[in-house]
Amino acid sequence: MASHFELIKTSKTSKARAGVLHTNHGIIQTPVFMPVGTQATVKSLSPDMLHQAHVQVVLSNTYHLSLRPGVALIREFGGLHAFMNWHKPILTDSGGFQVFSLSKIRKIYPEGVSFRSHIDGSTHLFTPERVMDLQFGFNSDIMMPLDICTPYPATYDQTLHDLTITTEWERQAKKYWDDHNQGQLLFAIVQGGAYPDLRKKSAQSLVELDFPGYAIGGVSVGEPIHDLNAQIATTVAYLPEDKPRYLMGVGLPENLTFAIQQGVDMFDCVIPTRLARHGQAMTSQGRLSLRNKQFFSDKTALDPTCDCWVCASYSRAYIRHLLVAKEIFGVVLLSAHNVHYLVQFVAKIRQDILAQ
Numbered sequence: 515m516a517s518h519f520e521l522i523k524t525s526k527t528s529k530a531r532a533g534v535l536h537t538n539h540g541i542i543q544t545p546v547f548m549p550v551g552t553q554a555t556v557k558s559l560s561p562d563m564l565h566q567a568h569v570q571v572v573l574s575n576t577y578h579l580s581l582r583p584g585v586a587l588i589r590e591f592g593g594l595h596a597f598m599n600w601h602k603p604i605l606t607d608s609g610g611f612q613v614f615s616l617s618k619i620r621k622i623y624p625e626g627v628s629f630r631s632h633i634d635g636s637t638h639l640f641t642p643e644r645v646m647d648l649q650f651g652f653n654s655d656i657m658m659p660l661d662i663c664t665p666y667p668a669t670y671d672q673t674l675h676d677l678t679i680t681t682e683w684e685r686q687a688k689k690y691w692d693d694h695n696q697g698q699l700l701f702a703i704v705q706g707g708a709y710p711d712l713r714k715k716s717a718q719s720l721v722e723l724d725f726p727g728y729a730i731g732g733v734s735v736g737e738p739i740h741d742l743n744a745q746i747a748t749t750v751a752y753l754p755e756d757k758p759r760y761l762m763g764v765g766l767p768e769n770l771t772f773a774i775q776q777g778v779d780m781f782d783c784v785i786p787t788r789l790a791r792h793g794q795a796m797t798s799q800g801r802l803s804l805r806n807k808q809f810f811s812d813k814t815a816l817d818p819t820c821d822c823w824v825c826a827s828y829s830r831a832y833i834r835h836l837l838v839a840k841e842i843f844g845v846v847l848l849s850a851h852n853v854h855y856l857v858q859f860v861a862k863i864r865q866d867i868l869a870q
Contacts, residue, residue: 517726517756517757518535518536518537518699518726519533519534519535519536519726519727519756519757519758520533520534520535520536521533521755521756522534522868523867523868523870524867525775525867525870526870527870528774528775528776529750529775529776529777530545530774530775530777530863530867531544531545531777531779531867532544532545532864532867532868533758533779535727535758535779535780537571537603537655537656537699538603538655538696538697538698539595539601539602539603539604539655540570540602540603542570542571542603542780543570543861543864544758544779544780544864545770545774545778545779545780545781545860545863545864546570546571546779546780546781546860547765547770547781547782547783547856547857547859547860548569548570548571548572548573548605548780548781548782549564549569549572549573549782549786549787549853549856549857550572550573550575550782550783550784550787551572551573551574551598551600552574552575552578552784553574553575553578553579553582554574554579554588554594554597554598555598556569556572556787556849556853557787557791557849558787558790558791558842558845558846558849559787559846559849559850559853561598561599561600563846563850563853564600564853566822566823566850566854567822567850567853567854567857568854568857568858568861569602569853569857570602570603570857571602571603571604571605571655571656572600572602572603572604572605573604573605573606573607573782574594574598574604574605574606574607574652574654575606575607575609576606576607576608576609576645576648576649576652576658577607577609577611577612577640579594579606579648579652580609580638580648581631581632581633581638582633585647585648585651585652586651588651588652589651592653593651593652593653593654594606594652594653594654595653603655603656604652604654604655604656605654605655605656605657605658605782606649606652606654606656606657606658607658607762608640608645608649608657608658608659608660608661608703609627609640609645609660610658610659610660610661610662610663610703610731611663611762611763612629616629616632617665619632622662622679624679624682625641626639626640626641626642626644626660626683627639627640627660640660641660641686642659642660642683642684642686642687642690643686643687643690645659645660645687646659646687646690646691646694646700649698650694650695650698653698654698655698655699656698656699656700656701656727657691657698657699657700657701658700658701658703658729659683659684659687659688659700659701659702659703660683660684660687661680661683661684661703661705661731662676662677662679662680662705663705663731663732663735664676664677664705664707664732665735665736666707666708666735666736666737666741667708667737668707670709670712673705673706673707673708673709673712674709674712676705676707677705677706677707677712677715677716680703680705680716681716681719681720684702684703684720684723685723687700688700688702688723688725699726699727700725700726700727701725701726701727701728701729701758701760702720702723702725702727702728702729703720703728703729703730703731703762704716704717704720704728704729704730704731704732704749704752704753705731705732706732706745706749707732708737708741708744708745710744710748713745713748713749713752714748714752717749717752717753718752721752721753721754725757726757726758727757727758727759727760728753728754728757728758728759728760729759729760729761729762730745730746730749730750730759730760730761730762730778731762732745733745733746733761733762733763733764734762734763734764734783735763739769742764742769743772746761746772746773746776746778747776750776750777750778755777758779758780759777759778759779759780760778760779760780760781760782761773761778761780761781762782763782763783764781764783765781765782765783765784765785765786765856766783766785767796767856767859770856770859770860770863771863774860774863781860783856785852785856786849786852786853786855786856787849787852787853789801789848789852790845790848790849790851790852791845791849793805793837793844793848794848795816795817795833795848795851795852795855796851796852796855796856797816797817797820797855798817798819798820799817802816802830804816804830804833804834804837804844804848805834805837805838806834809830809831809833809834810831810834811831812829812830812831812834813829813830813831814829814830815828815829815830816828816830816833816848816851817851817855820851820854820855820858822850822851822854822855823850824847824848824850824851824854825851828847833847833848
């Protein structure tokens with residue numbers, strides 16, 4: 515399979531790399547941070563605000579969008595891009611994480627996952643082919659196959675059991691994608707929990723299937739940092755150099771730095787907007803809790819080194835006032851800044867790689 519990924523340069527001091535990923539709705543310069551737009555929107559932010567933050571690609575959730583508003587309506591609009599007025603690349607996940615997070619309302623079978631809607635209690639079945647059909651209906655640029663995200667901690671036998679099912683589901687998804695895709699990319703998801711031999715087994719089985727890209731799944735599920743780092747390093751070692759590598763659900767700066775140094779290219783996380791809803795700003799000086807009284811009369815920007823429109827126009831004192839008064843605009847400002855901060859944090863690393 516011809517690769518849609520161009521490896522531009524590798525760091526001289528680590529395994530970090532700069533690349534370009536070609537998609538139906540434009541190129542993505544990697545490494546890249548992708549804000550999460552679960553319900554076809556990045557919480558509290560307009561597409562224009564995402565453009566101002568230099569966002570290249572957003573992630574949406576197949577599970578949630580399939581339940582509301584449903585794939586039929588999105589298909590009527592020609593896909594998610596027109597529906598949400600975002601015309602850059604979109605990655606849609608498979609709903610596999612909900613297999614992990616909604617354990618009380620789902621059952622796993624060899625053919626797929628049966629679950630009850632958290633909205634109205636209706637019963638649904640996700641199979642590898644059904645999940646592909648949903649994402650074809652969304653017309654997303656990068657699709658993910660159905661998988662089982664094994665919880666942490668889990669026994670070796672349980673992890674192997676989940677991995678065996680996941681590998682078969684991914685094989686079925688790849689076959690279906692081969693027959694139906696129109697330029698959309700399908701990334702495999704490597705599982706295996708905290709067991710290095712299972713990570714190796716998963717990666718090698720999926721590499722044989724020659725996917726356009728590879729994701730590291732089953733992380734950021736409660737494991738300690740040393741386990742997270744070990745899983746990243748172990749998995750990357752078995753992934754092809756000429757394909758993009760995507761670490762799912764990780765977005766703290768220190769974790770991004772480590773993963774990029776290991777050769778990971780893509781990241782998504784809800785952390786920037788979630789922190790904003792809790793009144794926290796990500797800055798070059800560390801995290802700020804804006805509700806603290808110390809910011810009551812602080813006339814400085816959230817981060818004096820940041821060039822985002824929030825830092826150019828609003829003070830810490832004003833944003834604190836909005837948060838204390840429970841005004842939505844305070845969350846908007848913090849979300850816009852935090853997304854900009856993480857996007858630029860990763861973009862700066864890319865610039866440093868290219869400058870070597």
